[in-house]
Amino acid sequence: MASARKKSPAVRPRNAPSARPGPAGGTRDANRKARTRAIAKAALELFLDRGVEAVSVDDVVRRARIAKGSFYTYFRDQSEVVEALIEPVRDAVRESLDACDVAIREARDYDSLLGAYQTLGLALSAAVLANPDVTRLYLQERRAPDHGPRIPLARLAAEIDHRAVTLTEAAHLHGLLKAFDPRVTAATVVGAVEHLLHRALSGSDLGPMDAIPEILLRLVVDGIGVGPTGPLRTR
Amino acid sequence: MASARKKSPAVRPRNAPSARPGPAGGTRDANRKARTRAIAKAALELFLDRGVEAVSVDDVVRRARIAKGSFYTYFRDQSEVVEALIEPVRDAVRESLDACDVAIREARDYDSLLGAYQTLGLALSAAVLANPDVTRLYLQERRAPDHGPRIPLARLAAEIDHRAVTLTEAAHLHGLLKAFDPRVTAATVVGAVEHLLHRALSGSDLGPMDAIPEILLRLVVDGIGVGPTGPLRTR
């Protein structure tokens, strides 16, 4: 009940004992989709409310109003539910980052670089807004040790941290940023953006929502030195 | 064994059935302290390795090599261990923030403000360096839902977020910062600092450690507009 209105997460059934019957519009197929979604939805709500590690399979099936055996028809264990939940968002994020990588690698001036960042920001915003609850889950569990059912989340966090460094290094090579260590710059920006996002998605009042991107952009631009005044402006 | 060399956490026994015998130098007193420290040490290591929610009391007593009953002699439950672990750090952080609050409230020019921030930075650094593992625990569990044994950590995180806003508002009132919403500015800075710190404490290579504070200071100063050029410089 704590969770607000939301789309059912987009997840798919997993096993195929020997080709499933009535693939397309069949009753079976519809039921499978419905159950998978019910499990994912119940799990996501519980994860957000108590944290992944505190949720048992019994909790999930109780909330989803299905039998325990059915859970194991669709998922091997809790970690596979987590995996299924984040998959679509992770894919979208990867594509956005790949595209930004290319754009930055090709950038030769300030405008191209800023454009690449803006495009990335837009693509990531779209992915986040399409899946706010999954994003909240990621932000909540982001620093989990990689043990147990939270392994997929920890791995995604590591991937994002790493890609952020790569991205910053690329911009750095062009001499478009201040001469700070890209690893530090990247961690700073990721930390700032994610914390802001987490608070916004968790219902903290941060003032007018539409002002946030602008403020954030200004902070980053002034802070790390993307700007027409050029890199290395040492005051 | 995952955890590096470290001080035993400073924690104290809790109950006092009717005044403890031989308070000062007694054998009893020494045993009590030793056991309490053993429990806290074992728990902290496990918490960092697997996450608080994934650690059972049995895990803790097995690692601390004590009987289960002894655990309950010193702690009511897991959440009290968490509470005991973070208490000293929380107290230090509170004092530093209180002092900074006063300093900022009294600041009337740029130098006083920057000095207040520098003093705060130093005090917090000292607290962190004195308790790196507890700090890692806080950063790791910072966004936990406030259910179960992680409640003290979630509350501390909320307190820090709130105090950061208060601090920023005070500086803001003096017109010493850019005209951004203090709630956004505060969340940005907290997010950046904490993420950087988490990565540093978790063993990520961020380049020369002693360069980080300088970079961070520059990012914050340029980003949020603390500086002799004055507030509201709208480019």
Added chain:
DNA sequence: AAATATCATGACCGATCAGTCATGGTTTTG
């Protein structure tokens, strides 16, 4: 040294855990 208070210990309890499986109902296939 005897009496007393404190304390460590691990067996024990009922609840809950993850995961399995025999049963019976339902959909698809031929």
Added chain:
DNA sequence: CAAAACCATGACTGATCGGTCATGATATTT
């Protein structure tokens, strides 16, 4: 419509959970 494949169900198992408690050992007090 009959045979076959699929699948929902919830009882069941053995392990583990948080928490308690009777027992015996140890330190303190008198």
